[in-house]
Amino acid sequence: MKLTRLKTSEHGTFGKIQLPSGKILSTLELPWKDNQRQISCIPAAIYQCDIVNSPKFGRVYQVKNVPNRFHILIHAGNWTKNTLGCILVGMSNNDSQLFGSRKALNLLMNELNGQSFKLEIIEIYE
Template structure:
């Protein structure tokens, strides 16, 4: 399955955006800061916007099957998981059903993650 990640400009250490599956909005996203092309700080850099293939694989860190984002230039091991602020990302995509620009956070993250997993498992 493929996803498309669209985002807004970073505010401080946070980048809010949206995740689409087959051109249908799925959920809000939260990532680390966007950096200039070619510049990367490990676990503190948003992936480039674009379309990516995702598969379900075992995460060594989380010890469970999770979505992995493939073929991201300069990145490996990118996961989609729940969380609410940039402190939770470690360079991964966080998903949520609500968002707040004021607090630079997303909410109802576990619900968004569960809905995404149901869609991925059904594909």
């Protein structure tokens, strides 16, 4: 799967992720701050993603082998205050938040059905 980062500002880093079915979800991450833990998005690269049971978020995907980072998840949330470096998914977004985050996470989880996948993160800022 591919996550394309499209815009970044003090409100966060916004992008789109395409599911295998072709469905497009919006994404929100923290702004880039040199990959610092809990205040930055992760570097653009290709990562392995596997299903985990998070004590806080339940059954979600974890982005593995992120340099100098750990416990990076793909989970529901609407604003950057809902993440400490994870990738949030939504059905749509405006310039400061996501909408329909739980619905988007359910779509992602149902479509992937626990199967591991590679996530390619690229940046094409407008």
